[in-house]
Amino acid sequence: MSVTESISKYNLELGDVELIAVSKTKPISAIMEAYEAGQRHFGENKIQELAAKYEELPKDIQWHMIGTVQTNKIKYIAPFVHMVHGVDRRKVLVELNKQAVKCSRTIKSLLQVQIASEDTKSGLSEGELRELVGQLDDFPNAEVVGLMGMATNTKDMNLVNSEFARLKDLYDELGTTRNWNTLSMGMSGDYKLAIENGSTHVRIGSSIFGARND
Numbered sequence: 703m704s705v706t707e708s709i710s711k712y713n714l715e716l717g718d719v720e721l722i723a724v725s726k727t728k729p730i731s732a733i734m735e736a737y738e739a740g741q742r743h744f745g746e747n748k749i750q751e752l753a754a755k756y757e758e759l760p761k762d763i764q765w766h767m768i769g770t771v772q773t774n775k776i777k778y779i780a781p782f783v784h785m786v787h788g789v790d791r792r793k794v795l796v797e798l799n800k801q802a803v804k805c806s807r808t809i810k811s812l813l814q815v816q817i818a819s820e821d822t823k824s825g826l827s828e829g830e831l832r833e834l835v836g837q838l839d840d841f842p843n844a845e846v847v848g849l850m851g852m853a854t855n856t857k858d859m860n861l862v863n864s865e866f867a868r869l870k871d872l873y874d875e876l877g878t879t880r881n882w883n884t885l886s887m888g889m890s891g892d893y894k895l896a897i898e899n900g901s902t903h904v905r906i907g908s909s910i911f912g913a914r915n916d
């Protein structure tokens with residue numbers, strides 16, 4: 703399926719769920735093909751690559767930083783980034799807030815929760831999450847609007863399902879009184895299960911743009 707066809711297919715299928723087209727490692731030409739098909743939300747996992755692509759591409763693209771954040775590089779994306787998904791420690795909120803203030807803007811962000819049973823995936827433990835949620839008033843310009851998580855990379859869909867369900871429970875418990883509106887979970891291989899569990903934003907790369915070498 704071409705990039706254009708994939709974008710149309712997902713738009714029909716996803717309804718109100720937002721599609722973030724994950725374009726990491728992919729060339730400008732592939733992103734432009736998705737853009738011409740109407741796609742506006744794109745995700746990248748490296749700040750330098752994101753900043754370089756921002757320079758070259760149409761300015762109405764909404765850029766999502768979905769990878770682990772190196773705090774010393776936040777300044778390169780602070781003027782324009784739409785949402786930062788990978789807030790996995792307090793230090794990221796501190797720097798995000800500081801850089802957002804410098805740019806006189808508010809940057810939307812998501813707390814990344816460790817839900818996968820494999821310990822290679824980053825994110826806050828439940829205890830760390832609860833502690834950080836209690837401090838969000840300190841970071842008004844790094845406005846936390848929800849949670850993000852990645853399930854275990856496995857064919858065991860019962861495990862994936864239980865991990866998404868757990869993230870949704872935390873989202874409901876912590877977010878209802880805070881007016882959270884974004885639950886970022888689901889990738890090419892598990893987005894259907896993520897949506898069944900209440901995902902509002904899916905991050906899909908390889909099944910739109912083709913396999914990567916990573």
Ligand SMILES: *Cc1c(COP(=O)(O)O)cnc(C)c1O
Nearest residue numbers: 724747768889890905906907908
């Ligand atoms: C690469 C990546 C994705 C997309 O993964 P695919 O399997 O290619 O759809 C989603 N989320 C994050 C955080 C990623 O790094």
